Structures are given as C-alpha cells and as structure tokens.
Amino acid sequence: MSGFNLGTTTALATVAIRVKDRDKMIDFYRDLIGFVLKGEENALAIMGTVEDKSENLWLEESPRAQDYFGKVKKLQHLTLRVGSVAELSDIFARLKKADYPVTILLNETEARIQLTDPEENQLEIYTQVNEALSETDLLAASTGEHTHLSVDSHFEHVHLNVIDVTEEASFLHEILGFENKEQGYHLNNQSFHVGLNKAESEAIAVESHEILGLEFLKFFISEENILDLEKHLSELKKEFFIDKKKSILTIYDAVGIEWWFVRH
Numbered sequence: 001m002s003g004f005n006l007g008t009t010t011a012l013a014t015v016a017i018r019v020k021d022r023d024k025m026i027d028f029y030r031d032l033i034g035f036v037l038k039g040e041e042n043a044l045a046i047m048g049t050v051e052d053k054s055e056n057l058w059l060e061e062s063p064r065a066q067d068y069f070g071k072v073k074k075l076q077h078l079t080l081r082v083g084s085v086a087e088l089s090d091i092f093a094r095l096k097k098a099d100y101p102v103t104i105l106l107n108e109t110e111a112r113i114q115l116t117d118p119e120e121n122q123l124e125i126y127t128q129v130n131e132a133l134s135e136t137d138l139l140a141a142s143t144g145e146h147t148h149l150s151v152d153s154h155f156e157h158v159h160l161n162v163i164d165v166t167e168e169a170s171f172l173h174e175i176l177g178f179e180n181k182e183q184g185y186h187l188n189n190q191s192f193h194v195g196l197n198k199a200e201s202e203a204i205a206v207e208s209h210e211i212l213g214l215e216f217l218k219f220f221i222s223e224e225n226i227l228d229l230e231k232h233l234s235e236l237k238k239e240f241f242i243d244k245k246k247s248i249l250t251i252y253d254a255v256g257i258e259w260w261f262v263r264h
Helices: 022-033 085-097 135-140 165-175 223-235
Strands: 011-019 036-041 044-048 057-061 075-081 103-106 110-116 122-128 154-162 179-181 184-186 193-198 213-221 248-252 258-263
Touching: 011 022, 011 154, 022 036, 022 044, 022 057, 022 085, 085 110, 085 122, 085 135, 103 135, 154 165, 154 213, 165 179, 165 184, 165 193, 213 223, 223 248, 223 258
Parallel strands: 011 057, 075 122, 154 193, 213 258
Antiparallel strands: 011 213, 036 044, 044 057, 075 154, 103 110, 110 122, 179 184, 184 193, 248 258
16 A cells, blocks of 8 residues: 555545436435425436535436446445434435335434435445334424525445446545445545445446446545645556546546546
8 A cells, every 4th residue: 555545635525426317306305305406407417405506416318328227236235424413304204105115224323314326326325323213203203494505415335336346446546545344445535435235237338428326426625635646656557547627636446437636
C-alpha cells in the first residue's frame, strides 16, 4: 500500500444509472422513494434530496442499451441511508399504499427496507433505531410529512458483483486508497463504502454504456486532492483522463464502471 488516499473532503456526489424507461424510473424514485427531480437535460434526469445542490441520483435513458433483465449485472445493490425513523416510515407507507413488493428487516439497531426498482436494480433503504420495531410500529410512525428525502439522506454503500475480487479490491485499495475494513472498502473515515461479491455472469463483462444499470460514480474532490490523484495514477502508469483545467478526472475500474472525480 502506497499510503495514498483521496483526502478527507472527497465525498460521493452522484450515482448514475443507465435506464430504458426514464419516466417510469422517475415516477418510482420521486413518488415512492422521495427523491426530488432537480431537472431534465435531454436523456438525463437529475434527482437529489431537499438540499439545493444535491444530485444524488442521475437516470440516463438509453433505449438501445441491452437490458439483461433477470441476469446478474455489475450492481448487486445500493444502500440509501435516511435521516430518521419517521422518514423511513413515510417511505414504507408510500410503498405499502402502492402495493409495491418489499422485504422488511428489523432489529435492535436498524430498520431496513429491501426492494427492486422497475428495472431490477436492487435497493436497500435504512435508518438506525434505538429499539427493535415491528412492521406495525414502522407503519404507525408514518406522519406523511416526509414527502421528499431530507438533507441527511445519502447513498452510503454500493455493492458490486465482480468476476475477479482481487483485481477490483486492488483498484479500490491500492489505486484509490480506500481502507479495507470488515464491511468493505471505505472512503477515508467516511461512511461511504464499497462491497464486493464474486459472481459469474456475461452481463458483468458488458461495457457500462452498452447495458442498463450502474453506469458511473461521481465524487467531489478538492483541487489539491485531484492533483494528488493525477500524480498518483501517473506514477502507477494507470490509464485515466483529466481535462486541461484539472477539473475532472475519470478512470475505469476492473469491471468497467467509470469513476468521476470532479473538482469542487
């Protein structure tokens, strides 16, 4: 390990998903999950929390991309952490009203909702609790006040299906400097982390722009840290792109997911 890290202010800004039916996916993520539709640009829908500048989720419509529905793809699941039990309860109530299929997992420390979006991306939504709740308790806590995701809501975990765990782990740990912990590969001391699952599937090897599902991850990074990353990658002789203004750097991981680092 070189000792390199991305800096304490580097943070996940956006998860981008390539979709076939943008309107259907907008309806799901806005009306049921609670994301705010911030804008639409050509094939792109930009979604976030109630925080003004948030762009947590991009949905990019690509009707010609292969769907591989029913197949194991690069994304195993995304985990969205919300700020309170009340917020999670309102999401649960909306899903219940829509008769949307979910699995509820409850224990003394967490309440989780597991579900699949309309294009088969697996999603977990959770919050921490002080005591074990029942499904009845969770539904009863709904007030209807949390129609949109709060500023405290964010994607905390991305779990990937990979053909070669060692190769992807090397990308995360040796190249990007993520810390290897029991739950996965963590970005500095932040809550965001990446998990890896070994899987065999032809869909994992398909280039991200040719298949529906996870397309890229975008991080905000300081000017100092993007220059450090450029130097680090150059020393490792890794292939990457950085623009002339040193404002955006992109690199592909071992399974073909693009990682964006945008000066902020």
